[in-house]
Amino acid sequence: MTTRIDRRMADLKAEGRPALVTYFMGGDPDYDTSLSIMKALPKAGSDIIELGMPFSDPMADGPAIQAAGLRALKAGQTLKKTLQMASDFRKDDDATPIVLMGYYNPIYIYGVEKFLADAKASGIDGLIVVDLPPEMDGELCIPALKAGINFIRLATPTTDDKRLPKVLENTSGFVYYVSMLGITGSALPDTSKVAGAVARIKGHTDLPICVGFGVKTAEQARAIGASADGVVVGTAIVNAVANVLGPKGEKTADPAEAVATLVSGLAQGVRSARLAQAV
């Protein structure tokens, strides 16, 4: 099986540059604005979209993504609407891969079989579910793979060489390397350590390795893109939305435009990553 993720990664490999993977929170600050943000992402240079599914108790997320999820839930976002958002996006874009990212409970309550069928029909290519480690593969990972949806696993600094094979076993699409111990949006550690970690994981798999958690600037994206196959940016994008919201949640500027400006800069960063390396 090949998915849009596999095709996009192969194309970028041929092009000789890393992917820019952008996360945003579905439904933040409201459905229509969020859809306009999603549509703006590929135009600004995003190669893969991570569509955040809001959850009331996001245990691996920092304050920025916690707040974004609460804004989305308050505006009435549900898993059903998040899938609808992917469908709406697919009306004009059938190439950009969409990865749903979030926590398991809303999927479990929706019903795994129904969720996978609806996700597939909505044009979803992959899933990142933070609280489903390989020990829980029977829950969603194996059914997703059977349904033709990539299951993208997180590897972390605590995933040692002994554990890596287990983490990689049913992973497909790409591996998401969490570059630090901690929650989303914390400070990025030394980028030189990232290169070593990417090399270590590459010793175990041929899958592309995307690196995230803490990437905020074009310069960081460039530095990480020198060794990684993709750079994931999330909190910075969510903050770009939050920054144009007033104290009562009213829009003080166009969130989609704010996100596009940020993402264009990040896209330049990843596009110069290998050039910088070559120099």
Next chain:
Amino acid sequence: MNSPVAPNSFRTGPDTEGMFGIFGGRFVAETLMPLILDLEEHWKVARTDPAFKAELDHLNTHYTGRPSPLYFAERLTEHLGGAKIYFKRDELNHTGSHKINNCLGQILLARRMGKTRIIAETGAGQHGVATATVCARFGLPCVVYMGATDVERQAPNVFRMKLLGAEVIPVSSGHGTLKDAMNEALRDWVTNVEDTYYLIGTAAGPHPYPELVREFQSVIGKELRDQMMAAEGRLPDLLVAAVGGGSNAIGLFHPFLDDASVKIVGVEAGGKGLDGEEHCASLTAGAPGVLHGNRTYLLQNEDGQIKDGHSISAGLDYPGIGPEHSWLKETNRVEYVPIMDDEALEAFQLLTRLEGIIPALEPAHALAEVVKRAPKMGQDQIIVMNLCGRGDKDIFTVGKILGMGL
């Protein structure tokens, strides 16, 4: 759902994957997985190590003051005019509740694992106080996450934790109660996984926590068996305990699960009634879902978003429940019932006046159920209730509701 066939034993769980039927498991971020596997390895070794048992037994005896007495509540029994009522008096433990039983066991595990920093979540503050106590005793730094609402309504316990040298971090996300404190503790753990031990206060969370907390709390039920045989020469007819996360209850229940003659009842916080949103009766009014590392009954909406519960008792104010309780409910071994805020408050006052014992609001819920059941039972029958905490921490809350200025 078909009603499952009763198992041969109710005491063999969890399985090697940490499951009690469909409940339990290890639903955590990858960062935590290696640590949880490491904890499981250390736990497997410790639980069969005579030296570990000897050290824990010694602390239980000389530090906590175990065994806790089994007390025949003569005047309450007379007042209700039915079954004989006994209390297992875990409120007399050092620190004032059953929480110390678990904290001593886990701090010994943390030391074996070479961890140098302890974190915990707390609702009523009883677990926070017990954790701060064992950290002081073993000289380890301690950080306690506590919902901002709870910090306010449990001020005496906040002060106690600070006196014991713990750092108390108020958590204002959500409703600022136990669920939010647990989220924040998990975030700390993910960030400081290398040196930090997360000392979970209830029989919930990812495997092996539900099992090891149960084992440390089972000292309650094991002592009771011996004490009951000595007092009455037979097992009790009914066990009653309050369930928030459910650690005192599972500690009382577990040694009796295979004794078919012993009826077992868990009491949830019915808050202001199950019709509205203001309750914490996850088993009675919730549905299975996944939160805080395990699958269990949760208060949630149709989109799988977790609701904030309500209870007059901060210790029962949690929208989930330990996974073993979910399984005991589904297998019909244990009956779970709600008790409302006002019923608990009435029981609180009744016990204070009749027996000279001020109970915590958590066991006051269990007591309210005893008050309902005892008169319907024969005078030759025996009820044992776990009096799992003392009410000193609650006098301000109760005083406010009763309009007595303090």
